[in-house]
Amino acid sequence: MEKERIDLRLIELVIAQDRKAQFQLFELTKRMVYSLAFRILNDEDIAHDVLQDTFVKVFQEIKNLKHPEALVSWMKTITARKAVEKAKRQLVFEKLSSAEDQSEDHFEAWFDGELLDQAIRSLPAGSRTVFMLVEVEGYPHQEVGRMLGISESTSKSQLNYAKKLLKTRIKTLLQA
Template structure:
């Protein structure tokens, strides 16, 4: 199953609150939306909680969706907003830690998705969130700024900061 199977018939059934269609939509989109949650929150339990909240909101408000063809974008927006909101709560309580990705002798082994994801997760919250939205999810700086409640220039500087940190960490790993 994939997003390609998301057709207008399925969308219409979901809008009509058909439970099997809702389950089908969940199965088709859960990996994509979980990935967004995890990248923003860097915590599996919190990502699962936010994902559940996002689906509740989607299914409660799907009848309000004006353009059914924009369902995926709408779901991603709901998910991102919920993840960002949760992330802001975590900033108040997050301990300050020195994050250093593990080094490895084999460059090719280091560049697997899991390790790269860990490097992204080790970024400071603001930089990580902007990096996920702009570099991974494809949002513009204007969209990112609006979602996060920051200026467009702050979004740009956070992305630059995230890239600088990632470049530095990768360079250090290559020299190790």
């Protein structure tokens, strides 16, 4: 995405319902929106639905955006919430023992983005969603809990579980 191309004038035109400006904003941000949705959902079709739903909401609500410089963050928030909304029916949070939470293994190895992406996509849906919202998008556990309808401690334990699984899966993939 080219942030420098999303300027105040473009946002003003989008607010004014200028179709060309809306298309330009879509073109500049569609990869970011789709990528976030896909990483949370791990499903191309549903991620495309979220892409569409996100832009419908953006174009309907942009007139209420008080700080235009926060446009990208606002769009990411809409995307994350739409993806979680779509995924809620499918999310399963695995029961974790307290012993699993205490694992402290120092993992140091080189790997590329494709390997990491593959490992993240292989996580169980609930753990993957928490991982993406907390570690990638920066949401606090309290807000993730509210979004997903789980407790803050469940969010924390699911994140720890996701990290443990990622370590194991990356090690396995590196040995393959």
